[in-house]
Amino acid sequence: xxxxxxxxxxxxxxxxxxxxxxxxxxxxxxxxxxxxxxxxxxxxxxxxxxxxxxxxxxxxxxxxxxxxxxxxxxxxxxxxxxxxxxxxxxxxxxxxxxxxxxxxxxxxxxxxxxxxxxxxxxxxxxxxxxxxxxxxxxxxxxxxxxxxxxxxxxxxxxxxxxxxxxxxxxxxxxxxxxxxxxxxxxxxxxxxxxxxxxxxxxxxxxxxxxxxxxxxxxxxxxxxxxxxxxxxxxxxxx
Numbered sequence: 001x002x003x004x005x006x007x008x009x010x011x012x013x014x015x016x017x018x019x020x021x022x023x024x025x026x027x028x029x030x031x032x033x034x035x036x037x038x039x040x041x042x043x044x045x046x047x048x049x050x051x052x053x054x055x056x057x058x059x060x061x062x063x064x065x066x067x068x069x070x071x072x073x074x075x076x077x078x079x080x081x082x083x084x085x086x087x088x089x090x091x092x093x094x095x096x097x098x099x100x101x102x103x104x105x106x107x108x109x110x111x112x113x114x115x116x117x118x119x120x121x122x123x124x125x126x127x128x129x130x131x132x133x134x135x136x137x138x139x140x141x142x143x144x145x146x147x148x149x150x151x152x153x154x155x156x157x158x159x160x161x162x163x164x165x166x167x168x169x170x171x172x173x174x175x176x177x178x179x180x181x182x183x184x185x186x187x188x189x190x191x192x193x194x195x196x197x198x199x200x201x202x203x204x205x206x207x208x209x210x211x212x213x214x215x216x217x218x219x220x221x222x223x224x225x226x227x228x229x230x231x232x233x234x235x236x237x238x
Contacts, residue, residue, distance in 0.1 A: 108164035
């Protein structure tokens, strides 16, 4: 087995495992994916030794086992999608699931705006939603949810609250660290930055060995954590 095979077997189900756990034919699950009711696979490995993901595109993975790979938590969303289809048409089910996802995601963002990081494009100073900015965030999140991006990078990718948590932590960490370049900090700033890095590391996936070098985790967790230095100079007023 390759390093990628080991990573995928540890964190994902292949399509045979997913179908068996869902007690469905894979063709049924594919129909839900095509209808925009269930996320696409996080990774696809083909017979030529390449791995594909929406986030990173095609990358070399020689010797890795071909297949499509899904997070185990996708089983819960498959069940939700099946119930939605059983209660209505596929189109109505899509509208219902999108509305549910965006409503929960927006609610999570509203809380994070007050507790974690100001989302000035989406909420005003009183915490009231800014419709256009909030809609842009929720629409984008729904798109990334369906194309499998969150299944690759979020530790709990079927939870709107956990997706929002990871996305807001990444935004805060990137801005406060100037995308990993601001590393000379006061003692208090360094402590706060380490706590933020730890929180983000927990919210994000480890990433596979194939894409790790290009990942936000390498830049904003391992690289940033190792490069933080405390500025011990004492400044006196002029």
